[in-house]
Amino acid sequence: xxxxxxxxxxxxxxxxxxxxxxxxxxxxxxxxxxxxxxxxxxxxxxxxxxxxxxxxxxxxxxxxx
Numbered sequence: 001x002x003x004x005x006x007x008x009x010x011x012x013x014x015x016x017x018x019x020x021x022x023x024x025x026x027x028x029x030x031x032x033x034x035x036x037x038x039x040x041x042x043x044x045x046x047x048x049x050x051x052x053x054x055x056x057x058x059x060x061x062x063x064x065x
Contacts, residue, residue: 001035001051004028 007025011018020026032041034053045057052060
């Protein structure tokens with residue numbers, strides 16, 4: 001699934017002034033997360049309309065010996 005996060009880097013903790021809404025790091029950015037575990041994904045796999053991480057993709061198609 002796609003969720004939105006801001007990329008705030010906490011400027012006041014780094015000794016800089018927060019500029020609020022004008023800050024380029026304070027904008028909502030879309031990220032893909034695994035529908036099973038919620039981990040943020042760099043690479044994702046879509047199966048039957050569900051976005052999965054590699055671990056859950058392997059579990060879905062695990063070979064039973």
